[in-house]
Amino acid sequence: MVTIRKEITVGIALVIGTIVMLDYIVVFDPIQTIAKYSMDSVVIVQAFAYILGGVIAARRDVIAVIKRGKYWFNSAVMLVTLAVTVIIGTVWGFDHPIYYILFNNMLQPMTLVTAGFMTFYMASATFRVFRAKNLNSSVLLAAGVLMMLRNAPIGSLIWPGFGTLGNFLLSVPQIGGNRGVILGSAIVSVFFGLRVLLGYEQRWTGSAD
């Protein structure tokens, strides 16, 4: 049953993916219509994916609260916040002042604080890791310092050459390297897409193979 379900999923991906891809190559009305319909449907499918994600998360937390596991209190907080946000959002809409209060005064500061915590890890890593141990790490260190000074106006105040050198690094070696990465990732994307369409890549179906 699981195999059949997986084959159906891969089959749908193969048909839809091929049609959407053909739309770029062939001018044929039925293909264009199906491709457009498929792409418009993604918006609806993804909206349902959000609902599904919410339900799965809520189910996991309900079980954690019932079982009184190690961090059950965190799950309880998660359930309350989920319920409050969903109720206010669906009943009164996200124009409601309470929704804005939740968004502006809770979600935003908490997210930014979480991001701010990374500063401590970065500071610690900067102190411990970026050491001129060999040629490679010395080049990385020099390029990093140069780019930091180039990106902050204080760098040009210390020595105007930091800006010139930084601009050279960004405009010449960086662009050359980046173009290689862009081309490489584009080619990899094509082959990855083919693997998905042909069913060789099945991790997205939930399979471990």
Next chain:
Amino acid sequence: MSLPYFVPVDTPFEVTPPTQGVYDAVESMPEGSIAYIAWDFGVMSRPELYPQALALTRHAIRKNIKFVVATMYSPDASLFFKQARTTGDLVEDLNREGYVYGEDYVHLGYYPGSATSLTAFAQGIHQLVKADIDGVPIEDLPLMQQLHTAEDFDIWLVGHYSPRAWVGLIATPYDAKMVCASDSGGFPALLAYFQSGQILGALNGLKGAAEYEKLLGYRAGGTSLLNIQSFSHVFFISLLVAGNYLYFRQKTTKKEAEE
């Protein structure tokens, strides 16, 4: 690092060619042109992208460019723009230039699906979008009657944490005029597109925002946060110096002990 936030310290800076490219592209648009402005960033990238998106939108308003704002990647930005236009930073600009909602600008809100919804939007706006963010049918919005595909927009102003997809999905296939604003992490990739002429300009994180504010002649989030960034960079460089000094001292001490 936070000192410049409390005690403003201005450090002079020059406008770089990618920022000048953005300014010139918007400046060259005739009155009444139509722009797509992407407010497409989440809370995490807000500090760098909000000042940029604000500056781009303000410039469009000053030039009397009609515009449509939509979000394809992160729902947060829809709320940022809604607040900015209803109670926040854009109210004064919109009122001063006499912008009328529906005729001069439209806010479509969030369309999940990232690259796919962007492609669908570009191919047929009316098939994908049925109403604006407040549920007003797009048939009732006069500006939307002029817009059917990506080709109907005169310029694309993209504020996104990694706008590479926009170049591949919009700028190149539709030969569209596009400028991009991204965080500092996404900027180096944009330079390749700027150098090849695929985009007309690019803003580099807070530095780009501050440079754009300078060109527009006002001082806001970009400029004040750039000073904080300056100090934080100096702080990190001092950590690098201290870390390397200790490393070499430790190495020398070990060598001396062995001898």
